Amino acid sequence: xxxxxxxxxxxxxxxxxxxxxxxxxxxxxxxxxxxxxxxxxxxxxxxxxxxxxxxxxxxxxxxxxxxxxxxxxxxxxxxxxxxxxxxxxxxxxxxxxxxxxxxxxxxxxxxxxxxxxxxxxxxxxxxxxxxxxxxxxxxxxxxxxxxxxxxxxxxxxxxxxxxxxxxxxxxxxxxxxxxxxxxxxxxxxxxx
Numbered sequence: 001x002x003x004x005x006x007x008x009x010x011x012x013x014x015x016x017x018x019x020x021x022x023x024x025x026x027x028x029x030x031x032x033x034x035x036x037x038x039x040x041x042x043x044x045x046x047x048x049x050x051x052x053x054x055x056x057x058x059x060x061x062x063x064x065x066x067x068x069x070x071x072x073x074x075x076x077x078x079x080x081x082x083x084x085x086x087x088x089x090x091x092x093x094x095x096x097x098x099x100x101x102x103x104x105x106x107x108x109x110x111x112x113x114x115x116x117x118x119x120x121x122x123x124x125x126x127x128x129x130x131x132x133x134x135x136x137x138x139x140x141x142x143x144x145x146x147x148x149x150x151x152x153x154x155x156x157x158x159x160x161x162x163x164x165x166x167x168x169x170x171x172x173x174x175x176x177x178x179x180x181x182x183x184x185x186x187x188x189x190x191x192x
Contacts, residue, residue: 010062011166012050014173016043045110049092059090068138069164084135138163147180 019039026032050061061067064087072082084093095111137146146163163178 011064011067011173012043012047012062014175015046015164015166016040018175018177019043045096049094049110053090053092057090059087061085061087061090061092064089066167067165069166070134070138071160071162071164073160073162134161138165141165141176143176143178146178149180 016039019042020036023032023035023039026035047062054060054062066087068084068086070084081096082093083096084091086092097109097111099107099109101107134146134149161180163180165176166173168174
C-alpha cells in the first residue's frame with residue numbers, strides 16, 4: 001500500500017501530482033513519457049466526467065471529502081479499464097476503451113456502464129460476484145484482505161486491479177493506493 005498527501009484544493013490536482021510522481025520512478029524514458037502522456041489524458045477525462053456529472057446532478061466529485069476508485073484493467077491493455085468512482089453520496093461507473101480510427105490511430109471512448117454487470121440468473125437463484133465483495137472491502141479500507149485475494153489461486157482472469165482511496169485530513173487530501181496480485185473475478189450462484 002502506498003500513501004501520499006497533497007495540499008491542493010481539488011482531488012484532480014492531488015491525483016495528477018501523485019500519479020506523475022509514481023511515473024517518475026520508471027527508469028525507461030520512453031515508457032515514462034508514454035505513461036505521463038496517458039496520465040495527463042486520464043486527468044482530462046476525469047475532469048470532463050466530473051464536470052458533466054456536476055452539471056447534471058449538482059455534486060462535485062473533485063471537491064468531495066472522500067473518494068474511492070477501482071480501476072479494473074484487462075491484461076491485454078492497462079489503458080482500457082472498467083472504472084468505478086464513489087463517495088459517500090454518489091457513484092460514477094464507466095468503461096474506457098479505444099476504437100480504431102485509421103490503422104495505428106485510436107480514439108479513447110467512454111461508455112457509462114455498471115461496474116457490476118447484470119447477470120441473468122436461473123429462477124430461485126441469486127448471483128454474487130467478487131466485484132460486490134471488492135467494493136465492500138475497498139469501502140472498509142481492508143487492504144490486508146484485498147492484498148491476499150490472489151492467494152492460493154492457480155489461475156487468474158488476467159486482469160489488474162488498482163485501488164485508490166482519497167480523503168481529506170485537516171483540509172489536505174491524502175491518497176492510499178493498492179495494486180493487489182492478479183485474481184479471478186467470477187460469478188457465484190446461490191439459492192435465494
